[in-house]
Amino acid sequence: MNRFQEELKNALSPDVVQTAAEEIVPWLSDWRGIYTGQAQALVRPRSTQQVAECLRLCHAHKVPVVPRGGNTGLCGGATPDANPANVILCLDRMNSIRSLDTIANTLVVDAGCILGNLRRAANEAGRMLPLSLAAEDSAQIGGNLATNAGGVNVVRYGMTRELVLGVEAVLPDGTIFNGLHTLRKDNTGYDLKQLFIGSEGTLGIITGVALRLYAQTQVRSVVLVAVESAQQSLELFRLLFGACGARLQAFEFFTDACLDLVLAHTEGLHEPFEQRHPAYVLIELADTADGEGLNRLLEEVIGQALEQELCQDAVVSASLSQLQTLWRLREEISEAQRADGPHLKHDISLPIERIPDFMRTAVQGLHAVAPDCRPYIFGHFGDGNLHYNISRPQGADKTWAAEHEEAVADAVFDEVAVYGGSISAEHGIGQLKRRAFHHYKDPVAIALMQQIKQLFDPHNIMNPGKLL
Template sequence: MSLRETLAAIVGEPQLLTAAADMAPYLRDWRGRYQGSARCVVRPGNAGEVAAVVRACVDARVPIVPQGGNTGLCGAATPDASGEAVVLSLQRLNRVRAVDPANNTITVEAGCTLVAVQEAAAAVGRLFPLSLAAEGSCLIGGNLSTNAGGVQVLRYGNTRALTLGLEVVLPSGDLWDGLRGLRKDNTGYDLKQLFIGAEGTLGIITAAVLRLFAQPRATATAWLAIPSPAAALAVLTRLQAAFGELVSACELVSDVALQLVLQHIAGSNAPLAEASDWYLLVELSGGGDDAMLQAGLADCLGEAIAAGEVSDAALAQSGEQAKKLWALRENIAEAQKREGFSIKHDISLPISGIPDFVAAADAALAEAFPGIRCVTFGHVGDGNLHYNQSMVDQADNARLIAGQGAVDRLVHDLVTAAGGSISAEHGIGQLKRDDLARYRSPVELATMRALKQALDPLGLMNPGKLL
């Protein structure tokens, strides 16, 4: 049989897509920056079918591009233009296999949306804290493959910290069952860590055991006007001194970013009467009741205002008001997309180095590219900034995008000099592959290539990504 016939026999004819119109949504990334081609799109329904598909592709020496919700920002789930690859969609692996409230774990398949995992945890009175703007459409397999972070890393850690076990189809087609819900397991190498953040280049994650937490009984949310990123750090330090681990989120938003949301997202309203250059969205969560936590936050912010760290504040008085504040933060990426193409940097810095980096990078970019607009926002509590650039005029913006390499080099050189990373939570994909080779040491790159060669000697697993 031909490969297509073999794949159809494995998954069933309706789950093998070959018509151009049917394949189109799988061949273009969410941002619209990458357009690829493929032999076909195959949609297996369980881990056994994924393994059989991989074995068939290995026998035919055909590359495989794993894909989750296709919401990534670095082109990691988009095939190249050769048309040689098979896109393997994990959307049908969408079952919650088990929930263990006593062990505080949930076992889910890779095709579950992040919001479905959150809801399954909430149904038994537990919290799965990973939270992203794309949580309604991103899949947990993609979150694992990029080691996604989100807005609550400050308290709960990123996806890697939330994962206890994995089930993975290896590049050989073998199925590794590592679905162990253990906090301690020192039986050799911790294999799951190889696949988290590997972007499908070492294997295909089909299921995971994830950590759950107690649902917070109370929350307090506030939108703050602040004079500078340095003030954001001062407020964060003040909040952590007063509330400790109850500080679950601390998000920095520039006024440039807020104005894009107000312009492009219907129903958005500025929370404060007067604009500020910078804002901070903070949230506390824990025991007690909302009124008590909100009163404590109000007292702390009063001290911050007296110290000149905050100029104005809006405290959410209800869950609905808190949602509206969070929508301003979570819709920044969508607002940027509607505005047009932009150069995106997902960078990580020592928290203490954020103010100096923003000042230095803003100044250097303004000098090198007059008229450039920096859209800066992100998870200041864990040092992760989304530092994006564009021009207001469309023609100027097109020229900026065409010369993206020069912008990237300037930003990434400053990030590296500050002891930071060029990728915090979005991965490498196609977008930063060449930059990875520039900014990681020869020893690191050689070790990565050795792992790739050992697990995927034929180079068929998501080729052209990361390395």
């Protein structure tokens, strides 16, 4: 045991600090199995003060710190690099709800709380936390903020950033930033909490979060529609948004290839229509009351869409069970692709009206560098977020993804740049997109970020190798 490890254990107690290799190994890899790093210690604090003490010592010894949440990220942002001096800092023991107020409609929590648990707590109190992800029963809310997570309800409620009222964070030198306010209005200079949201742990450790709560949308209605093209989907979105307004909670697109994959790898799901179609859109409307009125509205709008030839067929959920089954057709895509084998993920965003053009031209550049690859395209069409995922050609070796990763990413991102999009919509940069981030991001923006990083973290100990 070295001097730093001794000081860390003395300051935080042995049960908080683990230095045995067998205790650290399970924390060294991301859940996709792409990245594996090294670390000299695992720290699992129980309080903000313990986080502060850990960072104070790391700062003094210039020891790198890797924040880790629920390990649900897809870009390697919470996985240590190859430096054996790393300290992994996980807040899973900091999982208390500090307050839940149904007058102010606020929820103040520790950053290690599991998102799904917070959604259930809000629901039990008669309120709703709208942030919803496929990995919500593993993801920690601190990690959701650090990556500015999106999810299925962005079209109505916005990204994580829009749900945050305040943040408590520990700076790299151990100083505690006390920004955990629940005020709706505070017009007193720079909104410093925004620096931590989306920073991927490079500026400090988020330890507490104040969130907005909303009225429960107890009434939900879901329809799966079959469409001929991405352009037809957007025309349908135009109609739905105009007719349904804020009731439009989700607008999810996926291709027939995605449906094929889900049906092949997921038990209990069946063909939604008698015949196949090029693509599908899953639409959810939600409201606080009047289920019959909501269903009637949805049926009327879908009737108009059929009359105007904005979709080919539709099935409306008639029960909660059917609603959940329809959602599974969309939500199981990622797991189905994982079962299919190694694949390449591209979480991109585009100006919504340009999505059809991008989908038409991107495949040409893609097949120029990776003939016979299999694109699986799905995403949150209502907010311009496309998951442009690529699997190996049929019969190709499982090493195909690793061998073609850089060329495929360049082909996709070059096309994203042509259309004025972003190489990361909701998954962040991490290790996976760091090279592309510096290539495609505006140089002025990069320079400003580097200056902020230098101000907060002059020793560059916070999550090295990620983002900047």
